[in-house]
Amino acid sequence: MKNSIPKSFFLLFYFGLFFLFSCSAQLLDIKNQTYKSYNRNSERGYVVSFELNDTAVVPKSIVINGIVQDISKANKTGHTYEVNVIAQTTIIHNYEVKLDKRENGIYFEKNSNIFFQPVKFKLITD
Numbered sequence: 433m434k435n436s437i438p439k440s441f442f443l444l445f446y447f448g449l450f451f452l453f454s455c456s457a458q459l460l461d462i463k464n465q466t467y468k469s470y471n472r473n474s475e476r477g478y479v480v481s482f483e484l485n486d487t488a489v490v491p492k493s494i495v496i497n498g499i500v501q502d503i504s505k506a507n508k509t510g511h512t513y514e515v516n517v518i519a520q521t522t523i524i525h526n527y528e529v530k531l532d533k534r535e536n537g538i539y540f541e542k543n544s545n546i547f548f549q550p551v552k553f554k555l556i557t558d
Contacts, residue, residue: 460486460540460549464512467496468556475521480553481514482538489542496553500530503538 465482478496493502494515501517521527537550 460484460489462538462549462551465551465553466556467517467553468558473523475518475523477519477521478517479514480517481512482551482553483511484513485511489540492539492541492546494538495532495534495548496536498531498533500532 461484463483463485465480467478467480469478470476478499480494480496480501484491491503491513493500494517496517497519499517499519501515503513503515507513507515518524518527519529534548535550536553537548539546539548
């Protein structure tokens, strides 16, 4: 009976450390994360922007209001990314909106591993 308490304590301690380090490795410093909606020329969507100073990770796609949009190198200017997330369009023939059940955030790639970081984007109203 006496052995079970220290074993379970150490097991919980190591599990807690593993969880702490695995989560902290994914927490990136994302700044100026904003989005604004648009409706023009038979197209609706969002313009999402954010700053990322960590060059070791590559943002792959963005999730905003359940819609996923891939991020390309053309979306990057300096440390700032600006992505046009299309929600609905009749301009692009056979365009299909990709959906995701995750909360708002960004998919990243680091060392050939993909991970998701939730991001609280601030809505800009004009």
